[in-house]
Amino acid sequence: MIAGLSKAVTLYLSPLLALTAIFLTLFTYISPTLMLHEQVALLTVTPSLSLIQDGPQEDVDGPSLFLGVLGSCSRTSNNGSVTCTSVSINPTYNTSALPKNAPNLLLSAPTTATPAFIALAIFLSVLFFITFTAISFRHKMSAKLAATLDKPALQRFSAWIGFFGFLIGITSFLIVRMWFGKAVQDFNNTIMVLGQEGPKLVANLSNGFTMVWVGYAFYAVPVIISLSKLNVQASK
Numbered sequence: 001m002i003a004g005l006s007k008a009v010t011l012y013l014s015p016l017l018a019l020t021a022i023f024l025t026l027f028t029y030i031s032p033t034l035m036l037h038e039q040v041a042l043l044t045v046t047p048s049l050s051l052i053q054d055g056p057q058e059d060v061d062g063p064s065l066f067l068g069v070l071g072s073c074s075r076t077s078n079n080g081s082v083t084c085t086s087v088s089i090n091p092t093y094n095t096s097a098l099p100k101n102a103p104n105l106l107l108s109a110p111t112t113a114t115p116a117f118i119a120l121a122i123f124l125s126v127l128f129f130i131t132f133t134a135i136s137f138r139h140k141m142s143a144k145l146a147a148t149l150d151k152p153a154l155q156r157f158s159a160w161i162g163f164f165g166f167l168i169g170i171t172s173f174l175i176v177r178m179w180f181g182k183a184v185q186d187f188n189n190t191i192m193v194l195g196q197e198g199p200k201l202v203a204n205l206s207n208g209f210t211m212v213w214v215g216y217a218f219y220a221v222p223v224i225i226s227l228s229k230l231n232v233q234a235s236k
Contacts, residue, residue, distance in 0.1 A: 014222040015133040022125050024215030025169060028208040029118055030087070033071035037082045041066035041206040043180045045098065045107070047078070048202035051191045060200050063097040067107065068208065069115045069176065074098075089115040102199045103190040110179045117172040124165030125219065131158035132222050159226035166223050170216045177209055 031040035047062030066073045071085040074097040085094050090112040095104040135155055184203045191198040 014225055015129065015136060017218040018125070018129040018132060018222045021215040021219035022122065022129060024211045024218070025118075025125065026122055028211045028215075029069055029115075029122060031208065032066040032068050032073040033084045033087050033091075037073045037084060038064075038066060038075075040208050040211065041068055041073075042176065042208040043067040043107070043184060043203060044206045045102075045187070045201055045203045047200055049200055050202050051188055052194075052196055052198050052200065062200055063099070065093075065095060065098060065107070066206075067093055067109075067180070069110070069118060089119070098201065099199045101194065101197070102201055103187055106183050106186045106190065107203075108183070110176050114172050114175055114179075117168055118176075121165050121169030121172060124161050125169065128158060128162035128165055128222075128226075132162065132226060155226070155229065159223070159229070162219075162223040162226050166216065166219055169219075170212075173209070173212045173216075177205070180205060 027036065027040060028042070032038065044067070045063075045065040047060040047064065049058065049060055061078050063076050064074065064078070066082075069091075070087045070089065071091040072093040072095075073082050073084040074094055075082045076097050083094075085091060091109045093107055093109060095102070095107055098104055131154070135158060184205055187203040191201060
């Protein structure tokens with residue numbers, strides 16, 4: 001039973017987890033500029049009285065800003081239409097929807113290298129998914145192709161591609177997390193210092209980071225399986 005479960009995880013669940021991880025990281029990478037404009041972002045600025053008023057909070061209508069790795073989207077009111085910047089690995093966020101007394105200069109994009117490394121990590125993840133899935137199902141392919149996929153060199157290549165894709169990707173998103181985390185802290189502290197004269201806004205880290213962490217948790221499963229196969233081969 002345990003052997004059958006292990007085989008099922010290796011053959012069917014692991015490629016599915018790798019594919020899910022690719023979609024989660026890709027959607028986070030291209031949102032909110034290309035898709036999911038209001039649903040997925042790494043940092044959001046929304047109307048709120050929480051920073052300038054104690055006690056029960058009432059709903060506030062005002063501008064919103066949604067930031068991602070490749071650009072930003074904004075709207076002037078809760079029911080307003082959403083406008084987005086063009087996609088760029090070195091984006092300039094459009095904060096014109098926010099009031100003039102908002103600390104807009106604190107909302108800057110990470111360095112150009114970070115989005116480029118994330119794109120590289122996604123490319124390596126796709127390459128790993130293809131090679132890992134092909135190696136896992138080599139017994140269902142022709143004898144010649146199966147013999148090629150059974151070569152240790154190809155399996156080492158697949159495992160290391162997966163490992164470096166995981167390492168580069170999660171490191172890049174950790175850098176973005178620290179960058180935006182500092183921006184959120186500084187933005188909110190500035191509004192608190194302004195008090196009642198400050199804008200009715202609050203900045204928060206958003207659901208994009210949750211999607212990324214879940215994606216890389218899924219991605220770790222096939223990577224660990226690939227590396228453990230290398231360890232078994234090396235110990236023979």
